[in-house]
Amino acid sequence: xxxxxxxxxxxxxxxHECDVLVVGFxxxxxxxxxxxxxxxxxxxxxxxxxxxxxxxxxxxxxLYLGGGTEVQKACGFDDTPDDMFAFLKxxxxxxxxxEKLRLYCDGSVEHFxxxxxxxxxxxxxxxxxxxxxxxxxxxxxxxxxxxxPYNTIAKPAPRGHRPATTMFAGGILMEKLIGAAxxxxxxxxxxTVATNLVVEDGRVVGVVARxxxxxxxxxxxxxxxxxxxxFVDNEDMLADHAxxxxxxxxxxxxxxxxxxxxxAxxxxxxxxxMASVEIALTANPAVICRGMLVDGLxxxxxxxxxxxxxxxxxxxxxxxxxxxxxxxEAGYEDIDxxxxxxxxxxxxxxxATELAESLGLPPxxxxxxxETYNRHAEQGEDPYFHKDAKWLRPLKGPxxxxxxxxxFFGAGRMGAGTGAGGFTLGGLHTTVDGExxxxxxxxxxxxxxxxxxxxxxxxxGYISGTSLGDGTFFxxxxxxxxxxx
Ligand SMILES: Cc1cc2nc3c(=O)[nH]c(=O)nc-3n(C[C@H](O)[C@H](O)[C@H](O)COP(=O)(O)OP(=O)(O)OC[C@H]3O[C@@H](n4cnc5c(N)ncnc54)[C@H](O)[C@@H]3O)c2cc1C
Numbered sequence: 399x400x401x402x403x404x405x406x407x408x409x410x411x412x413x414h415e416c417d418v419l420v421v422g423f424x425x426x427x428x429x430x431x432x433x434x435x436x437x438x439x440x441x442x443x444x445x446x447x448x449x450x451x452x453x454x455x456x457x458x459x460x461l462y463l464g465g466g467t468e469v470q471k472a473c474g475f476d477d478t479p480d481d482m483f484a485f486l487k488x489x490x491x492x493x494x495x496x497e498k499l500r501l502y503c504d505g506s507v508e509h510f511x512x513x514x515x516x517x518x519x520x521x522x523x524x525x526x527x528x529x530x531x532x533x534x535x536x537x538x539x540x541x542x543x544x545x546x547p548y549n550t551i552a553k554p555a556p557r558g559h560r561p562a563t564t565m566f567a568g569g570i571l572m573e574k575l576i577g578a579a580x581x582x583x584x585x586x587x588x589x590t591v592a593t594n595l596v597v598e599d600g601r602v603v604g605v606v607a608r609x610x611x612x613x614x615x616x617x618x619x620x621x622x623x624x625x626x627x628x629f630v631d632n633e634d635m636l637a638d639h640a641x642x643x644x645x646x647x648x649x650x651x652x653x654x655x656x657x658x659x660x661x662a663x664x665x666x667x668x669x670x671x672m673a674s675v676e677i678a679l680t681a682n683p684a685v686i687c688r689g690m691l692v693d694g695l696x697x698x699x700x701x702x703x704x705x706x707x708x709x710x711x712x713x714x715x716x717x718x719x720x721x722x723x724x725x726x727e728a729g730y731e732d733i734d735x736x737x738x739x740x741x742x743x744x745x746x747x748x749x750a751t752e753l754a755e756s757l758g759l760p761p762x763x764x765x766x767x768x769e770t771y772n773r774h775a776e777q778g779e780d781p782y783f784h785k786d787a788k789w790l791r792p793l794k795g796p797x798x799x800x801x802x803x804x805x806f807f808g809a810g811r812m813g814a815g816t817g818a819g820g821f822t823l824g825g826l827h828t829t830v831d832g833e834x835x836x837x838x839x840x841x842x843x844x845x846x847x848x849x850x851x852x853x854x855x856x857x858x859g860y861i862s863g864t865s866l867g868d869g870t871f872f873x874x875x876x877x878x879x880x881x882x883x
Contacts, residue, residue: 424452426849430877459567462863542705621880628850629656647819696763832876
């Protein structure tokens, strides 16, 4: 295993010099580079791949923003930073970082305007349906704000902002952010992987990197900003810190190997919330909102209209699988073809008993779940889990079941085949300005981090758009602070 230990400045010869060296050209890196360059710093960005973008470019491109953005106003929503804070504190908790969260919510309208200034297009229309991401170009979507218990905690407003394209919008997002960083003057060195920090008198002053078989050393006069992504692609780190993700699919571009976290901890950096993860069950919210999600005992365990990441967390972390999305004929026919994501039910039955036998569920279990659900749905209520009345309707045979392990996009069983995948949320312990702290809570001078390399606003929960959201928000702050020296 190659050493990740820091190298003394006296032991290296510098090949390149800049004010601010950003390591990793994903969303957090692009945001840091743009701000540092706009503040007048001479900025270099190291990127291990042959092109920029990282996982961010492959993502859905959803950005969790609110507090009264122009898109929210155009769609008729009167949102406030306080409501956004109350929702996120509950949904990202327990143990969301309240200091970071407060800044994130208070600065959200300005952050939205920064995306617009970078050229990211947003269509001022609302996608009203439940889903992981819209198949339309709508610029705004609900992410569970209108579901119980969150609708009792904060005034509901949709806050999922999306660049104007159908389905995955990360490509457009990154094209614009990379363009903005480059236009501000940041220069990228690609195929260049950072392997160690360079230190001098207790300060981080640069990075040792490898470009193919060459060693290249960079001096950073004002600061190094680590934005190398998380560690879902590093099995050893997962085993040590976030074993819940072991065996599941990797929600990443394959470069999230924790390298930034490792070279920083080798130089004395502290970490935070390393066990926090995002985990997504590939269950289709369009199906389960109209039907139900049951576990391996045929039991419901959550209101199915909640943000899909939260039903996924509950399933994978607290219940026994396999999980089944159950739907009846009327519900199935109500779903737009595009909203099925190419998935088809592989189990069906005229009655609940026939379906349960096909699924191998304990005798009587699914029947009891459906009978109870229907009895309450007839009254327009769900006293167990508080699913919204608009999704409540007695389910009548014939029934079908969709297996999350069948994946999305009609691709059939792929990857790990567990029906779940995720990424890490924990990382380096930073201040609100991205300054990396050591285990004594002191700043490591010259070292900054953002994006999934750092621990951001998240506690134990996750809502779509908060990874790109907090990565760019705190990436910008880290870039500005580093440029200030
Ligand atoms: C399919 C999919 C959908 C998603 N949808 C959403 C969504 O809609 N909204 C949302 O908020 N999040 C979403 N996510 C999660 C989100 O994309 C990531 O959490 C986020 O992009 C991380 O951003 P980052 O800048 O920290 O890292 P990245 O975007 O991964 O960037 C890190 C960069 O650093 C480079 N790098 C790594 N190590 C080194 C090194 N040692 N030296 C030099 N370079 C290095 C990598 O090559 C990469 O380019 C999704 C992810 C996937 C895969």
